[in-house]
Amino acid sequence: MEWFTAAERFTAALASSDPTPGGGAAAAHAGAMGCALALMAVQTTLKRKSTQTDARNRLEKSRNRLVALKKQMNGYVSQDGEAYTAYLTAKKLPLDDPSREEAIQQALAFAASVPADTAKTAVEILKETEVLKDDVCAAIVPDVYCAKHLLQACIRCAVENIRANAQFIQNNDTKTMLEKQIAVLLKSC
Numbered sequence: 001m002e003w004f005t006a007a008e009r010f011t012a013a014l015a016s017s018d019p020t021p022g023g024g025a026a027a028a029h030a031g032a033m034g035c036a037l038a039l040m041a042v043q044t045t046l047k048r049k050s051t052q053t054d055a056r057n058r059l060e061k062s063r064n065r066l067v068a069l070k071k072q073m074n075g076y077v078s079q080d081g082e083a084y085t086a087y088l089t090a091k092k093l094p095l096d097d098p099s100r101e102e103a104i105q106q107a108l109a110f111a112a113s114v115p116a117d118t119a120k121t122a123v124e125i126l127k128e129t130e131v132l133k134d135d136v137c138a139a140i141v142p143d144v145y146c147a148k149h150l151l152q153a154c155i156r157c158a159v160e161n162i163r164a165n166a167q168f169i170q171n172n173d174t175k176t177m178l179e180k181q182i183a184v185l186l187k188s189c
Contacts (some may be wrong), residue, residue: 023164024080024115027157030074031122034150038129039066041147048137055135062132069125076118080161083111100174108165112178116188119185122154127186152189159185 010029013021034159041061045051051059054148087110127149133144159182166178 002036008025015163020081020084021077022080022084022161023157024083024118024161025077026045026109027154028073028076028080028118028163030078030150030157031118031125031154032070034122034147034154035066035125037143037150038132038149039070040064041118041136041143042132051137053133058186059132061137062128062135065128066125069121069128070092072121073118073125077112081117081120083107083114087111088118103167107169108169109171112162112169115158115165116178116181116185119155119158119162121180122151122158122186123188126151126155127156154186155189 010132014026042059044060046056046063087104087107088101091109093100093103129144129148131152133141136144162178162182166175169175169178
């Protein structure tokens with residue numbers, strides 16, 4: 001399959017009337033794309049014979065971290081759908097089921113944790129882009145900046161999804177913790 005076919009399938013799924021994929025999956029996908037662009041910049045620079053040994057060593061470490069972080073970010077795309085499915089399953093429990101409200105609250109906490117984890121991973125990738133930007137070849141630095149913009153969009157979109165779920169969470173400690181996380185995450189943008 002050509003890469004653009006996969007991209008079109010994902011955007012078509014986003015555009016459909018189905019509830020998933022939604023904003024959380026889009027946020028994670030933007031984060032994965034940002035990570036992938038940073039990774040491309042690293043790998044392209046490593047291919048160049050003119051890359052200095054000390055820069056090469058730093059870039060190889062960055063490459064290893066980015067590969068792992070991209071895999072994590074890709075996992076959040078599907079986890080977002082799983083979180084929504086868990087919420088729908090809890091909402092379908094009979095109204096008189098004594099475990100219904102607890103199941104809903106657990107599902108909401110999970111639905112808020114996925115975008116929170118997505119945003120935290122994007123922050124890690126952003127930090128990695130700061131480490132590598134001085135070592136990549138000059139012609140590719142704009143791709144690193146594009147990666148940073150995608151990662152910042154990922155964080156902002158993930159925060160919207162945290163808020164969307166947090167408003168229905170009844171546990172005040174959990175809500176407070178999520179609000180603190182949001183404040184820290186937004187400072188990274």
